[in-house]
Structures are given as C-alpha cells and as structure tokens.
Amino acid sequence: MLLEIWRKDFTIYRNATVRPMDSVKMDFHLHDEYEIFIFLSGGVRYFIEKNSYDLVPGDILLMRPGEIHKATFTSNETYERIVCNFSVDLLEQFADIGSSLAHCYQNRPHGEKNRLNSTEDEKSELIASFEKMVILNTYPQPWNVQLMIAMFLEAMVKINRIFADETRHSVNHLQHRKLKPILEYIDANLDGNLSLDALEKKFYITGSYLCQIFKQTTGSTLHEYIIYKRISRAKQLLLKGDSAANASFKCGFSDYSNFVRAFRKVTGYSPREYVKQALA
Incomplete structure (x- = not known):
C-alpha cells in the first residue's frame, strides 16, 4: 500500500533554465500537493501569496496546497532548482501523535513562513539528500524506492525540527506596503x-x-x-x-x-x- 502511494504521489526533479529572462515566462503555480523547492542558482525573487523572497543559493521554500507561488527573474543567470511534490495522503502514512511530518506546512498562517530558516550546514545536508533522491529517481534499480523513502523521511524530520525551533529568528521577506x-x-x-x-x-x-x-x-x-x-x-x-x-x-x-x-x-x-x- 505504501509503495503504491509513493509511486503515484511522489515526484522529484532537478531542472536548469539557461538565460531565463529570454527563454521562459513563469506562470503562477497552484496545486493540491505539498512542495519542497530548493534554490540552487540564478537571480530569483519568489512570490508566495502576499510575500516575496529574494532567494540565495541553498534557500528552501515550503508550499502547501492552495498557496499561490511564482518565480520572477532579477538576472539572466542560469536558474537551477530541485522541486519535490508529494500528496497529503503520503505524509499521513507516516503520521504519529504529536509529530506529524506536515507540521512545517500546517502550523503557520496561509502564505507565511514559507522560507525555511536553516543554517548553511543544514542547507548543505538537505541539498545533498535531495540530490541523491533525484539520482535514485532518475536511474531506477532494485531497492531504490525503499532507499528514497528512508532518505525522504530523514529529510522531512530535519526540516520539521528546523521549522519547530522557536529560538531562531524569523526570515525576512519583502512586502509592498500599498x-x-x-x-x-x-x-x-x-x-x-x-x-x-x-x-x-x-x-x-x-x-x-x-x-x-x-x-x-x-x-x-x-x-x-x-x-x-x-x-x-x-x-x-x-x-x-x-x-x-x-x-x-x-x-x-x-x-x-x-x-x-x-x-x-x-x-x-x-x-x-x-x-x-x-x-x-
């Protein structure tokens, strides 16, 4: 049952857009899945609901179903990112009392606190984990799915622990007062x-x-x-x-x-x- 849901409801990819200001028009995104967005390179301002974030490499954004989001470009540098989407049902398979993996998505106002307040070391660890998941997903071999699930669970625990750490300062974002x-x-x-x-x-x-x-x-x-x-x-x-x-x-x-x-x-x-x- 779990493997069936995983294969149906989990996607991950790494993408690069060369000269994005010349070659692509980004539309708003609106979907019914959770999303982890990892920014690797480029000049990007990311709009989520009413807030905008000027991204730096390694930034991690968390979007839940119904949160409108969109990338806009501030330079023509190659735009690289890792995007991971998964269903609400998938996370519920791993729910436990007091430690839901959806905590980082649900325990915040809609369209707020979307950028994870992680340290440089934490960013590097998470990027390495998701890079490995991309490779495992791209080149299927026996037991790859089980290994991906294990890595995904470890990454989600790290993300939730970072999010739940109330000693960290809130991440700055841009707001146009008018x-x-x-x-x-x-x-x-x-x-x-x-x-x-x-x-x-x-x-x-x-x-x-x-x-x-x-x-x-x-x-x-x-x-x-x-x-x-x-x-x-x-x-x-x-x-x-x-x-x-x-x-x-x-x-x-x-x-x-x-x-x-x-x-x-x-x-x-x-x-x-x-x-x-x-x-x-």
Whole structure:
C-alpha cells in the first residue's frame, strides 16, 4: 500500500533554465500537493501569496496546497532548482501523535513562513539528500524506492525540527506596503467586484499604478492573480460538494463558460474531471 502511494504521489526533479529572462515566462503555480523547492542558482525573487523572497543559493521554500507561488527573474543567470511534490495522503502514512511530518506546512498562517530558516550546514545536508533522491529517481534499480523513502523521511524530520525551533529568528521577506492590503481585500472578496475601477475607488489608487507595482512585484498581471485565487477557492468548494455552477458564482465569475475555460487553463481539467480525479 505504501509503495503504491509513493509511486503515484511522489515526484522529484532537478531542472536548469539557461538565460531565463529570454527563454521562459513563469506562470503562477497552484496545486493540491505539498512542495519542497530548493534554490540552487540564478537571480530569483519568489512570490508566495502576499510575500516575496529574494532567494540565495541553498534557500528552501515550503508550499502547501492552495498557496499561490511564482518565480520572477532579477538576472539572466542560469536558474537551477530541485522541486519535490508529494500528496497529503503520503505524509499521513507516516503520521504519529504529536509529530506529524506536515507540521512545517500546517502550523503557520496561509502564505507565511514559507522560507525555511536553516543554517548553511543544514542547507548543505538537505541539498545533498535531495540530490541523491533525484539520482535514485532518475536511474531506477532494485531497492531504490525503499532507499528514497528512508532518505525522504530523514529529510522531512530535519526540516520539521528546523521549522519547530522557536529560538531562531524569523526570515525576512519583502512586502509592498500599498500592495498587501489590496491583496488581503482581494482574498476576502473573491465573490465580489474586483475590477480595476472598483479597486481604484476602494484604495484611492490609479489602476495603472496598481498594475505597475503588482507587475514589478510578481512579474505577472493583477488579472491573472485574481483568476488563480478564484480558481483556488473554486477547487475547495467543489471538493466540499458544491456544484460547478454554484462554485462559479461564489468565486465571482459572472459567466459560467468563462469559469470552465479558466478552470481548465489553471488545472488542466474541467470542474467535473477535477472532482473525479481528486476523489479517485
């Protein structure tokens, strides 16, 4: 049972993008799995919900389901990273009373404390572990899966112990003082009117300036962010039993066909297909 869940729900890869500012446009990411993101090289500012982090090699980011995130580039240096995704169900296989491996994901506010406050030695140890897992995953041999599980559990224990250490100072992140209250308002009013005109009147800010500071912060448009946030909310409603039409209405879509089109673009599924595969 465990090996079956592992093979289905665990992915890990190392990737490098050469001259990223010339060759790739990064979209927002929104998924239903836990993620460990290890930054190896490049010039990257990483946006998660309402916060941004200027990354340095060895930084480790932790994203849980529903946390919107995105990389933007500050230089054309080769962008290298290790990305590991795994399901909520997989971590639950190793749960114990008082020592859940999901502690580092669940015991914090949504979109906060995403960067692990690790020392240089801890970063090196964790990078070495995940590098080995990438190799084991890339070149399958007998007993590789069991070895990967053992290494993954050891890495998750280290990550949780670092996260739970309250003697460490909190990690700095960037906030745009004018942007944060607007993003908080958007989160709280996904079912309402979030047009530029409405936001201009609410916050006494010109639409052009709002779009400018959002683009500078995230590398994407405000409209794209709102769509992703609405789809994130719709996914939650669908899994709670709401109909697609009802979820569409509750998430601020005035046209059902536009909702279905946006949902498929973000998730790769229609609402019906998404529920079916999520509950399978």
